[in-house]
Amino acid sequence: MAEKKIDGKLKTALELGPILAFFVAYLWLKDRVFIIGGTEYAGFVVVTAGFIPIFLLSMAVLWKLTGHLSKMQVVTAVLIVVFGGLSVWFNEPKFFKMKPTIIYLLFGAALGLGLMRGQSYLQSVMEGLMPLTDEGWMILTRRLMIFFLALAVLNEVIWRTQTEETWVYFKTFGLTAAMFIFFMTQGRLFSEHGTGEDEAE
Known part of the structure; x- marks a missing residue:
């Protein structure tokens, strides 16, 4: 399937938006500690947990609009899920x-x-x-x-x-x-x- 063209600003927003959202959320929550299910989680881990679905949603929207994701984007998404998930699961x-x-x-x-x-x-x-x-x-x-x-x-x-x-x-x-x-x-x-x-x- 040929890649559909979309507005360049929208494409950039979908690709970089989650990263900037992670940065802003980290600055906001970095000094806080959250107790979830009796376990303490640092702000970094909580922000990481929120970043994963936001990134996947942005990639899903990008795929829906263009009908295409590059191999680099797919590999990046997989590694974000794996290593982000490990950070959340092990609180590390x-x-x-x-x-x-x-x-x-x-x-x-x-x-x-x-x-x-x-x-x-x-x-x-x-x-x-x-x-x-x-x-x-x-x-x-x-x-x-x-x-x-x-x-x-x-x-x-x-x-x-x-x-x-x-x-x-x-x-x-x-x-x-x-x-x-x-x-x-x-x-x-x-x-x-x-x-x-x-x-x-």
Whole structure:
């Protein structure tokens, strides 16, 4: 089924809205302790419990409107349910903090596996978004693989050595900014290996 086009602002709101909601709720509840069923739960765990259904609902709406979810979105949703659920079930925030590490390791490993087979899995996922030559896709895939692995290491360092609040800021804004900066710095690659001008001619 072909992906249906929807308003870009709505798509962005559905993708980033749950993350921003998590951030706002955390700032509001981070210093509170909730007693549920005789067990004490820190604000972080309660916010995590609320984030899971909100994220799944936003993905369901996005799928309903577009008829499509990317493999990355599906994997992310599964890991949010698994690691968020573990954090709530065991009343242990560290599981949810490990989620970005696992996500980036999986994405980096998948890209690396494709490279070992002489293929760019990134190209098969994003080819319609960025017109690049085959060589350009291979270069971008190698760079993104290294970038994902670096983010996995960075997330481990942050959540293990910094405060919980610092990690929440890093998760909400740092990782998003890092991804934006990465693609902004690939301008030369897009210029040298882009196919847009050739197609126009």
